[in-house]
Amino acid sequence: MSIAEADRTRVWDATSIREDFPILARTVRDGRRLVYLDSAATSQKPRTVLDAERYYYETANAAVHRGAHQLAEEATEAYEGARARIASFVGARADDVVFTRNATEGLNLIAYAFSNATAKSIHGAVLPDGGEQFVLAPGDEIVVTEMEHHANLVPWQEVCAKTGALLRWIPITDEGRLDLDAMKDIIGPRTKVVSFTHQSNLLGTINDVAAVSQAAREVAALVVLDACQSIPHQAVDVSTLDVDAVAWSGHKMLGPTGIGCLWMRPEIADAMSPFITGGSMIETVTMAESTFAAPPTRFEAGVPMVAQAVGLAAACDYLDALGMHEVAAHEHRLTQRTLDGLAAIPGVRVIGPTVNESRGSAVSFVVDGIHPHDLGQVLDDRGVAVRVGHHCAWPTCRRMNVPATTRVSPYLYNDVSDIDAFLSALQDSRKFFGVA
Amino acid sequence: MDVDALYQEIILDHYRNPVGKGLREPFAAQVHHVNPTCGDEIDLRVTLGHDEAGRTIIEDVSYDGQGCSISQASASVLHELLVGQTEADALAIEGAFHEMVSSRGRIEPDEDVLGDAAAFAGVSKYPARVKCALLSWMAFKDALVQAHADGGVAAQSNEADADSGRSR
Ligand SMILES: Cc1ncc(COP(=O)(O)O)c(C=O)c1O
DSSP states (O other), X not given: OOTTTSOOOSSXXXXXXXXXXXXXXXXXXXXXXXXXXXXXXXXXXXXXXXXXXXXXXXXXXXXXXXXXXXXXXXXHHHHHHHHHHHHHHTTXXXXXXXXXXXXXXXXXXXXXXXXXXXXXXXXXXXXXTTGGGGOOOTTOEEEEETTOOGGGTHHHHHHHHHHOOEEEEEOBOTTSOBOHHHHXXXXXXXXXXXXXXXXXXXXXXXXXHHHHHHHHHHTTOEEEEEOTTTTTTSOOOTTTSOOSEEEEESGGGTOOTTOEEEEEOHHHHHTOOOSSOSTTSEEEEOSSOEEEOOTXXXXXXXXOXXXXXXXXXXHHHHHHHHOHHHHHHHHHHHHHHHHHHHHTSTTEEEESOOSSSSBOSOEEEEETTBOHHHHHHHHHHTTEEOEEEOTTOHXXXXXXXXXXXXXXXXXXXXXXXHHHHHHHHHHHHHHXXXXX | OHHHHHSOHHHHHHHHSOSSBBOOSSBSXXXXXXXXXXXXXXXXXXXXXXXXXXXXXXXXXXXXXXXOHHHHHHHHHHHHHHXXXXXXXXXXXXXXXXXXXXXXXXXXXXXXXXXXXXXXXXXXXXXXXXXXXXXXXXXXXXXXXXXHHTTGGGGOXXXXXXXXXXXX
């Protein structure tokens, strides 16, 4: 019996958890055991998630919110039921969660609310009640941080290019933490939005959300949180975070690809112009113009990703059965093992906090004399899957004075033996490239 | 193991002791190429001349950059192989190299044409590394195009503007 079904015990049983993930049974590169340490890029999926998608297609598949037949009714129930389940996983109301393709799309949805409202206001188009807060004037400021994933940087650069707003960023320290002293000079009276990551995918840093949101509140700026790397790894309750919107992806939290979530405070969502427009998101349509449905429908144009929603709800069940506090505690132990192991190898430097406090399990590092791409190749040859490169945080790499890093990112199905296999393969790599 | 076939001693030698590295003058064109998935970068210049028969000759390829062993060694091998060749022969070698590394292991390298570059045959089994091996070669081809667009051999002088041939 797997742990999802079994009574939970205090001991973390990674072996039986692994049995829930069919892909972890396969071998790679000539029969080697797969040591999957790239979960910050995407997680693997338990059988219950795969089964939930299959069951939906086999029993209830239909286009939701339309059709006068029983299947359409059941598909709609499955979709809206999944929304409620996923919302409860993060302490939200179902109606406040919009389904998107991924976190990238959720962040764009908010960015476009600004550029669309700004463009419309120039031409006198009607905005939703309260929509003026999304209208930007040249000289208004958008604040991000120096540790953002490109998904929370490039969309804001685009907003600036379209509106004349100015992009500013909170710098980071040499240790890879937000420089909260410097923040005081960055967030100011012209700041309209502060958008930042909860947990850095490159450095592993977990940011102090309250400290940033408080500074943003003082100047009445909208607060957006990229929770892509936090919601899969720790208990997050959006209702107690002092932020206006939270974006994350399903595929990093055991769910399918093709679905992400955007939680928004209802008063914010109500005031926002739509992003993608078309079928399903309207209230009335004439040849000349349209009015739009209330959120979340307003932001879900076209036939949505029902099977993925059902799969993601099953992922929430799986995570809740383990308990997010337990997941975080397990990862914390693996992080310590990783940091200790790396500290003991000469020529290795961790990029990001070396203290296991306010830090997640993604650990980036560089090795003297071995380029990350070459290291990743030799690790792969030993069956160890890691990510190398700039991790879609190129400016963060530049700030830390490294062209690229190697990153390990363990998750709930990894255990100490995986970390040790990685460390030993790392030693082999140093011998292979003649730097040991 | 395949990884040993990938990291041939020849490749590691070129990586540790690159041939022709460093940007030199004069040059006909300079380009800057990046591999956006991993951040590897190269600046590459070509210098052109003519032989007695009036054919265009690759007088020099100078380069600087940072990246993995495959991308850096590949630039060194490129310099070694192509400098002194006619443009037509250089392009033929480029074609053979491109074909070999993109072949998923199906094409046996012709050592007579490719020399040390034949050592990159192992790269073709790793689709993610093909771009590393090709970075400098794509830059070289682009630089030739720029050189001709800028007036080719005639544009070659000390006054050549380092930025005029820049491309992304
Ligand atoms: C911090 C962070 N933000 C945003 C993203 C983008 O997620 P997705 O590619 O699923 O849209 C990622 C994914 O790597 C991430 O780690």
